[in-house]
Amino acid sequence: xxxxxxxxxxxxxxxxxxxxxxxxxxxxxxxxxxxxxxxxxxxxxxxxxxxxxxxxxxxxxxxxxxxxxxxxxxxxxxxxxxxxxxxxxxxxxxxxxxxxxxxxxxxxxxxxxxxxxxxxxxxxxxxxxxxxxxxxxxxxxxxxxxxxxxxxxxxxxxxxxxxxxxxxxxxxxxxxxxxxxxxxxxxxxxxxxxxxxxxxxxxxxxxxxxxxxxxxxxxxxxxxxxxxxxxxxxxxxxxxxxxxxxxxxxxxxxxxxxxxxxxxxxxxxxxxxxxxxxxxxxxxxxxxxxxxxxxxxxxxxxxxxxxxxxxxxxxxxxxxxxxxxxxxxxxxxxxxxxxxxxxxxxxxxxxxxxxxxxxxxxxxxxxxxxxxxxxxxxxxxxxxxx
Amino acid sequence: xxxxxxxxxxxxxxxxxxxxxxxxxxxxxxxxxxxxxxxxxxxxxxxxxxxxxxxxxxxxxxxxxxxxxxxxxxxxxxxxxxxxxxxxxxxxxxxxxxxxxxxxxxxxxxxxxxxxxxxxxxxxxxxxxxxxxxxxxxxxxxxxxxxxx
Numbered sequence: 001x002x003x004x005x006x007x008x009x010x011x012x013x014x015x016x017x018x019x020x021x022x023x024x025x026x027x028x029x030x031x032x033x034x035x036x037x038x039x040x041x042x043x044x045x046x047x048x049x050x051x052x053x054x055x056x057x058x059x060x061x062x063x064x065x066x067x068x069x070x071x072x073x074x075x076x077x078x079x080x081x082x083x084x085x086x087x088x089x090x091x092x093x094x095x096x097x098x099x100x101x102x103x104x105x106x107x108x109x110x111x112x113x114x115x116x117x118x119x120x121x122x123x124x125x126x127x128x129x130x131x132x133x134x135x136x137x138x139x140x141x142x143x144x145x146x147x148x149x150x151x152x153x154x155x156x157x158x159x160x161x162x163x164x165x166x167x168x169x170x171x172x173x174x175x176x177x178x179x180x181x182x183x184x185x186x187x188x189x190x191x192x193x194x195x196x197x198x199x200x201x202x203x204x205x206x207x208x209x210x211x212x213x214x215x216x217x218x219x220x221x222x223x224x225x226x227x228x229x230x231x232x233x234x235x236x237x238x239x240x241x242x243x244x245x246x247x248x249x250x251x252x253x254x255x256x257x258x259x260x261x262x263x264x265x266x267x268x269x270x271x272x273x274x275x276x277x278x279x280x281x282x283x284x285x286x287x288x289x290x291x292x293x294x295x296x297x298x299x300x301x302x303x304x305x306x307x308x309x310x311x312x313x314x315x316x317x318x319x320x321x322x323x324x325x326x327x328x329x330x331x332x333x334x335x336x337x338x339x340x341x342x343x344x345x346x347x348x349x350x351x352x353x354x355x356x357x358x359x360x361x362x363x364x365x366x367x368x369x370x371x372x373x374x375x376x377x378x379x380x381x382x383x384x385x386x
Numbered sequence: 387x388x389x390x391x392x393x394x395x396x397x398x399x400x401x402x403x404x405x406x407x408x409x410x411x412x413x414x415x416x417x418x419x420x421x422x423x424x425x426x427x428x429x430x431x432x433x434x435x436x437x438x439x440x441x442x443x444x445x446x447x448x449x450x451x452x453x454x455x456x457x458x459x460x461x462x463x464x465x466x467x468x469x470x471x472x473x474x475x476x477x478x479x480x481x482x483x484x485x486x487x488x489x490x491x492x493x494x495x496x497x498x499x500x501x502x503x504x505x506x507x508x509x510x511x512x513x514x515x516x517x518x519x520x521x522x523x524x525x526x527x528x529x530x531x532x533x534x535x
Contacts, residue, residue: 303424305449306400309392313401324424324449327489329533331424343421379406379453381428381445382421 004315005361009201009293009354010150010178011319015244016203016355022247023205026240034237035228044239051246055210058249059195060186067211067229068242072177072198073101074222075211078233079173079194080105080144082219084114087171089141095119095127095156096337097149102175103333119145123339124286125154133164142171147195148179151321151334151350152285153294155179162191171217177201177209181252182291183260193217199241203355204248208241263292263353266362270295270351273366278373284335284348295351299373301382303346310372316365322346392450393484399454404461407443414511416503419496423533425452429460429500431508437468444500451490452497458482459497468505472520474498499527 006014026047032040034048049063056063069075080102084092094106096118106116117135119127127145136143143165148155158174165172173194176185181202187195194217199208213219213232225234252259267290274281280300299307304322311318321332322345331345340348351365392400409430419426425448434440442464444456458479463471476494480486486494506524509516516524 301447303448303452306453309397309400309450313397322424322449324452329424329489341422342424346421346424379403379445380447381417381426382447 002315004317005364007316007318007351007353007357007361007365009357010350010352012200012206013203013354014356015205016248016251018251019204019244019247023240023244026243030239034239035226044237047243048237048239051242054246055197055249058185058253059180059197059212060188061212062215064230065187065212065215067213067232068237068245069209069211069233070207070235070238072099072175072196072201072209075196075198075209076101076144076173076175077105078211078219078222079196080109080142081222083142083171083173083194083217084109084112086218086220087141089139090114091137091140092116093119093132093135093140093143095121095145097121097125097151097154097334098144098146099150099175099177102144102146119143121154121337124289125149125152125334125338126286126289127156127161129157129160129164132161133168136164136168136170140168140170142173144173144175146178147174147176147185148183148291148294149285149334150178151332152296152338153178153290154285155183155289155291158190158192162193165193166191178294179291181249182256182293184256187212187214194219199245199248202248202252205241205244207238208245210245259355260292263357266353266357266359267292267295269359270362270366271297274369277366277370281373284338284340293353293357295353296348297351298340298344298348300344300347301380302373302376304349306376307347307349307372310376311369314368314372316368318349318351320349322348391487392454395483396450396454396486399457399483400450403444403453403457405443405457405464406445408445409441409443414504414506414508416500416505416507418499418503418527419448419452421447424448425493425496427452427456427496427500429456429504431463431468431501431504433468433508439463439466439468439471448493449490451486451493454483455479455486455494455497456500459494459501463501468508472502472505474501503527 032044034045052063052066056066162172171193175196177198180197193214195212200206221232223234282298284296304320305324308320335345409432412430413433414431416429428445430443432441442460444460446456462474479494
């Protein structure tokens with residue numbers, strides 16, 4: 001099999017071998033149920049609390065404020081639905097570029113009688129905190145704005161939005177699935193009441209995520225049962241996945257500074273080279289307020305799925321949010337919210353970098369991508385390369 | 387290569403599409419779809435003796451399936467008379483490719499529509515009588531306002 005190069009770390013990451021090693025004992029040696037009152041249970045309970053401590057420290061939270069869940073989708077569902085039902089008021093604000101799990105939780109809440117209003121973004125994908133302030137009403141219970149967008153990588157002014165929400169007495173949730181482990185997070189400094197983070201985006205296993213819930217926030221659980229996670233998330237605790245999640249967090253923190261710099265350099269090289277070498281190509285998102293590993297570029301006159309499959313046949317894995325690649329044949333709501341026309345959204349691709357992306361990988365990509373675009377444009381009825 | 391979404395045949399036609407490009411002195415040009423919908427096709431035909439399609443070319447903006455179906459429909463129509471070419475169905479296109487994912491069936495419709503429009507264009511340019519069937523088909527194609535209907 002020929003070499004395959006992965007440029008889709010924002011979709012999911014491989015598990016770091018150090019993480020696998022840390023998880024190993026917890027499948028069949030230390031397998032106890034952390035709720036059991038015997039030595040098998042005690043040893044996993046202890047490791048669970050250590051894991052919680054690592055993650056709490058990573059975001060400057062108390063251990064009692066970290067609740068493990070099964071996925072970022074679950075955490076986001078819990079934040080929206082849990083806060084909506086536990087508090088008086090019926091108005092919820094979400095940004096228009098949230099992940100589907102936030103938007104669709106909002107859609108479901110509408111059916112239950114809540115009013116869910118969207119906050120717009122500018123052409124870079126940035127939320128204007130002033131708009132949030134204007135839109136908050138007396139009956140607003142929650143504002144949810146993601147930390148970094150999954151498609152275009154834009155980093156939102158979380159601290160400013162959080163401070164407005166605090167002033168107005170409204171809970172503030174941020175989905176940090178794409179930023180946690182990649183850029184520094186401090187829930188206190190960022191004025192965040194609830195925050196989602198995920199393991200499978202940071203070289204940990206799938207099946208573990210968390211919701212930070214600041215002490216005092218009123219919220220109902222989604223799952224009722226044996227009362228694990230302080231009664232907030234009943235289910236036998238997934239110890240191996242959580243151990244992996246915390247080990248992955250530990251590694252990300254240790255390597256963050258260096259990795260942030262390395263990926264930012266590779267990212268900028270990709271962006272600058274493509275924009276220079278491919279006519280009619282444009283960057284989606286913000287040039288600077290951008291997570292280190294995200295590239296999202298729009299090519300006129302070609303369609304994203306065609307680019308994706310052309311690159312796949314050359315061993316390069318990327319992603320596109322073009323309509324033709326979606327089951328609904330609708331283009332990405334994120335790109336449309338940024339003000340792109342449908343035909344512009346169709347020609348956009350996302351490249352996301354990660355721990356095993358090398359500068360050779362980037363060079364290979366930059367060698368073949370302009371050729372792919374050129375070939376597809378030669379088939380297209382529209383303007384060819386100048 | 388089989389990537390689990392498209393058949394080998396689809397990928398083959400996508401990677402090395404047949405008959406793409408322009409015919410400058412075409413006899414008919416069919417244009418369907420639009421960029422906002424994500425796919426647009428243009429088919430050029432050049433006729434020879436006895437209304438035989440001597441040359442045919444396409445230009446397509448679109449996904450893998452749109453490019454592959456354009457390639458196949460132009461292959462199928464080449465050397466046929468225009469009457470025979472109008473009998474090509476979306477099923478003929480799909481059969482050549484093996485199978486298309488359900489959400490991509492509309493691409494095969496687009497491809498046969500582009501061909502039919504090219505023939506219609508030839509007739510109307512030359513003020514030739516147009517059958518009711520072709521006229522109705524033409525009306526239906528240009529009436530389509532929403533994407534992928």
